[in-house]
Amino acid sequence: MRARPLGRTGLEVSEIGFGAASFWGHPAFPEDEARRLIDRALDLGVNFLDTGPAYSRGRAEGRLGRALEGRDLSGLVLATKVGTRFDAGRVRRDMSLSGIETSLERSRRRLKLESLPLVHLHGPSVEELTPDFLGGLEQLRARGLFRHLGVNSFDPAVIEFALSLPGIDTVMVDVNVLRPGRLPLVARAAEAGKGVLAGMPLAMGHTAPRRLRDLRPSSVWYALRALKNHRADMVLGRRFRFLHDQPGITGAQALLAWVLAVPGVSAAIAGTTRMRHLEENLQAAGLSLPESLAERIAAEQARD
Numbered sequence: 251m252r253a254r255p256l257g258r259t260g261l262e263v264s265e266i267g268f269g270a271a272s273f274w275g276h277p278a279f280p281e282d283e284a285r286r287l288i289d290r291a292l293d294l295g296v297n298f299l300d301t302g303p304a305y306s307r308g309r310a311e312g313r314l315g316r317a318l319e320g321r322d323l324s325g326l327v328l329a330t331k332v333g334t335r336f337d338a339g340r341v342r343r344d345m346s347l348s349g350i351e352t353s354l355e356r357s358r359r360r361l362k363l364e365s366l367p368l369v370h371l372h373g374p375s376v377e378e379l380t381p382d383f384l385g386g387l388e389q390l391r392a393r394g395l396f397r398h399l400g401v402n403s404f405d406p407a408v409i410e411f412a413l414s415l416p417g418i419d420t421v422m423v424d425v426n427v428l429r430p431g432r433l434p435l436v437a438r439a440a441e442a443g444k445g446v447l448a449g450m451p452l453a454m455g456h457t458a459p460r461r462l463r464d465l466r467p468s469s470v471w472y473a474l475r476a477l478k479n480h481r482a483d484m485v486l487g488r489r490f491r492f493l494h495d496q497p498g499i500t501g502a503q504a505l506l507a508w509v510l511a512v513p514g515v516s517a518a519i520a521g522t523t524r525m526r527h528l529e530e531n532l533q534a535a536g537l538s539l540p541e542s543l544a545e546r547i548a549a550e551q552a553r554d
């Protein structure tokens with residue numbers, strides 16, 4: 251697996267990272283299957299894994315910690331979040347410094363790490379990123395609770411603001427074929443020396459035709475999530491169905507190759523619950539997108 255520098259952190263990350271989130275971390279997905287996926291991802295060269303205390307009804311981070319038990323973690327970049335947690339049936343926000351300190355302590359315990367390699371603020375507002383708040387985070391960093399700090403947001407204004415902050419090392423944004431508008435932002439982030447992590451690189455599955463007869467729990471769960479939260483993306487995704495009908499490259503590989511060709515992207519963080527999909531996705535590292543396909547994607551993106 252090819253590796254790329256993560257901005258100015260000094261870290262090298264595998265082009266494709268593993269998203270330890272969504273249905274992978276869900277209690278309804280068997281833990282031994284979740285662990286087998288992690289084992290295989292690491293064996294195939296993945297060194298970047300992303301999770302968060304609020305993911306998968308609060309189960310993903312602990313599951314990742316257990317899946318990594320007995321492993322040498324020194325070469326891995328484990329990224330988690332602060333500012334959200336799952337509590338009493340729902341995701342709760344807490345961007346206070348004391349809440350973040352508690353969250354860091356819990357993540358260190360769950361991931362069994364003295365110091366967390368990379369922590370992203372999960373959806374902060376511009377107003378919350380005050381000098382006092384950022385100074386407080388530097389004190390937590392100086393105590394060794396974490397080493398690198400990033401911002402994860404789908405709000406371009408928040409990311410734009412984060413680029414001006416010297417204490418922010420990385421940004422995690424949604425980069426996929428449905429979001430061509432992110433490209434200038436990614437370029438500015440890289441220019442500012444920030445590592446860029448592409449979340450949802452497979453467009454959450456919205457470009458693939460959904461098979462009504464596929465009733466496996468993960469497929470039903472992803473379909474329900476899409477209906478509940480992402481109807482506009484489902485409609486947009488239909489324009490890119492042609493990606494799943496190409497010779498020599500699968501739809502997922504085309505989606506990942508497109509993301510990895512975006513100048514400034516360090517790694518694409520893909521989520522999956524299927525071994526076949528994992529192996530297919532990891533084969534996209536180093537693949538170049540055929541020019542004709544890149545042109546067709548650009549033409550669809552330019553429409554309307």
Ligand SMILES: NC(=O)c1ccc[n+]([C@@H]2O[C@H](COP(=O)([O-])OP(=O)(O)OC[C@H]3O[C@@H](n4cnc5c(N)ncnc54)[C@H](OP(=O)(O)O)[C@@H]3O)[C@@H](O)[C@H]2O)c1
Nearest residue numbers: 269271300449450451452453454455502520521522523527
């Ligand atoms: N979603 C968010 O709101 C969010 C927010 C912040 C950060 N992130 C980060 O981004 C990561 C990825 O996000 P995500 O999981 O929501 O979206 P994603 O990686 O873009 O897409 C996941 C979907 O693609 C399917 N898939 C994966 N490989 C496939 C393949 N080879 N062929 C066909 N379908 C395939 C998965 O189904 P199968 O399980 O069946 O493979 C699942 O339905 C997360 O794990 C997290 O680390 C996400």
